[in-house]
Amino acid sequence: MTKAIEADRAQPRPTPGSGTRGAAVRVDAVDIRFGSFHAVREISLDIAAGEFLCLLGPSGCGKSTLLSALAxxxxxxxxxxxxxxxxxxxxxxxxxxxxxxxEALFDWLTVRQNVAFGPRMRGTSRAEQEELADEYLRLVGLRHCADRYPAQLSGGMRQRVQIARVLANQPRLVLMDEPFGALDAQTRQVLQEEMSRIWQASGCTVVFVTHDIDEAILLADRVAVMTAGPAASVKSVYPVDLPRPRDESHPAAVELRRRLRQDIGEEVRKALQDQGLDPEEER
Incomplete structure (x- = not known):
């Protein structure tokens, strides 16, 4: 961690939320179709206020579709x-x-202006816009980059700006669609650790889509595994009963990883068989 980021976080600042300010979410027997294509089928989930839920499953199982419906x-x-x-x-x-x-960031605006964009659209005063932008840039460790443009930042830093921009609207529910999927492994690991800290500081409810089992174990309070699509549903839901920060070598983490791999492996094999492929014959 750079000295500039450490200095950002050392400055006194208001706590973004008082207690748990996340929203409770209910998904009740939801079907989503696009014409004749049946994307998800009768999905039901209850997500507690302030919970971090990861949606995990094979490609094409409707994770992003469900997230878009929640949005x-x-x-x-x-x-x-x-x-x-x-x-x-x-x-x-x-x-x-x-x-x-x-690419959701506005390249022609500075980092501060990007983060202040939502409050500005809501008609808040210029002083409040700047206060919120500074507050959330400090939270993601980027106060020292406030006057730069997105093109002057690394991919990981731009993702942190995007998180700060969403949080500046002070949402009660944050929906994240594989936000670290396009990053290199080292940057991804750093941002996973940062995301856990940011979530705890903000108090938001988070629904986080990922293909990465280890990422889900590191971040989630619960992991919901989806079946293979089309007409995907929820196959299983696992609590992640591990203290934070998470130790991937903890016996409970190892066992949960095994069960998640087994569940997803079953769905991938089923999807291949539906396509006329037999994974057993390929061995």
Whole structure:
């Protein structure tokens, strides 16, 4: 960690949230279809306020589709999505989305201006915009980069700016679609550790899509494994009963990794068989 980042975090700052301010989420028998294509089938999940839930599963199983429905970008064919008891009927600043690509940032705005964009669109004062931008840039360790442009930052730093921009809207639910998937292994590991700290500081509820079993174990309170698509559903849900920060060599982590690999392996084999391939014959 650089001295500049350490200095950012050492400065006194307001706590982003008081207690748990995350939202409770209910996914109730949700079906999502696109014409004749049946993406997800009768998915039901209850997510507690302030919980960190990871959605894990093989490619094409509808993880990102379900996340888009929670964001209000996709309307379910049937079933209900509610956040703190209120139906999801479209996008809302209280539900922030962090995408895999940092291209969601505005290249013509500085880092501070990117983070202040949401509060500015809500009509907050310039002083409050700057206060929120500074607060969340400190939280992600990038206060020293406030006057740079996205093109002047590394990929990992741009992802941290994107997280700060979402948090500056002070959402109660943060939806993350493989936000570290395009990063190199070393940067990804650093940001995984940072994400755990940022989540605990913000108090938000997080739903995090990943293909990475180790990432899910490192971050999640619970891991929901989805079946292979199409018409995917939830296969299993596992609590991650490990103290933070997580030790990947802990016997409970090793056992959970084994069970998750087994569940996902079954779904991958099923998907291959549905495509007319027999993975056993390939051996």
């Amino acid at each position: 209000g970008f996709v309307t379910p064919y049937q079933g209900a999505l509610t956040v703190d008891g209120m139906p999801v009927t479209g996008p809302d600043p209280e539900r922030g989305m962090v995408f895999q690509s940092h």
